[in-house]
Structure formats: structure tokens, C-alpha cells
Amino acid sequence: MTEFDPEKFEEKYVYYFEELEAAYSSAYQHLHGQYDSAVLRAIDRQVLSESEPCYEGDGEFRVELPENPRERVGTxxxxxxxxxxxxxxxxxxxxELRQRFEFDDTA
Structure with missing residues (x-):
């Protein structure tokens, strides 16, 4: 696990790129097989690839989605x-982010 510094998270892609990548990948793997793979893959590639993970404080994270996610995935x-x-x-x-940064051990 990586020690978390809220100030460094402002430059998350410099300091926490590997953790972010692992969180997104683990989330995908967790959902794989539970949902239609075409839907899961489209959301991953067309919506979440343009999303922005944000630290809200008190161990909480939020994923900010790009505008018009439905339009990004077509049919x-x-x-x-x-x-x-x-x-x-x-x-x-x-x-996954809460778990990777040791705010939550139940993910």
C-alpha cells in the first residue's frame, strides 16, 4: 500500500499513477462477468478513460465523469x-481507491 498525501493527490498522475491505474483495472476485473462485456468495455474505454479521480477529504474519493457519457458510447x-x-x-x-490508500479495507 502507498502512503497517501492529499497535497500530492493534486498532482496525482505524477505521484500516484500506478495506484490509479491499478484501481481502475481492479474495478474492471471485479465487474467482468457480472455485466454485458460490450457495455463494460465501452464504458471503460469511452467514458472512464476520460474520467478524473478526485479526493474529497476524510478518506473519500469521487470519480468525475466527462460530459455526456451516453453520447460517448454510441448504441x-x-x-x-x-x-x-x-x-x-x-x-x-x-x-478501490479507498482500499489502495488504506482508508477502507472492505473493497
Whole structure:
């Protein structure tokens, strides 16, 4: 585990790139097989690749999504699983970040 410094998180891609990459990857692996793989893959590549993880304070993280996530995935947005998968993916990334930075050990 990596010791977390909120000030360094402002330059997260310099100090915490590996941890961020691992959190996103682990979230994907956790959801793989639970949802339609085309939806999961489209969200990963077209929406979350442009997202921004933010530290909110008190051990809480938030994933800021790019504008118009539905428009980014084309016809996949019509799939009934789009919203539930996006929500589960974001929740899982936030949980992975809490765990990687030792704020939460239940992810």
C-alpha cells in the first residue's frame, strides 16, 4: 500500500499513477462477468478513460465523469445495463481507491 498525501493527490498522475491505474483495472476485473462485456468495455474505454479521480477529504474519493457519457458510447447507451454498469463501475473505482490508500479495507 502507498502512503497517501492529499497535497500530492493534486498532482496525482505524477505521484500516484500506478495506484490509479491499478484501481481502475481492479474495478474492471471485479465487474467482468457480472455485466454485458460490450457495455463494460465501452464504458471503460469511452467514458472512464476520460474520467478524473478526485479526493474529497476524510478518506473519500469521487470519480468525475466527462460530459455526456451516453453520447460517448454510441448504441451501447441504449442497453438497459448502461446506467447500472456505469454506477457500479464508478462505485467500485472509488472503493478501490479507498482500499489502495488504506482508508477502507472492505473493497
Amino acid at each position: 451501447v447507451a441504449d442497453n438497459a445495463q448502461f446506467e447500472p454498469v456505469l454506477e457500479a463501475f464508478v462505485d467500485r473505482i472509488e472503493a
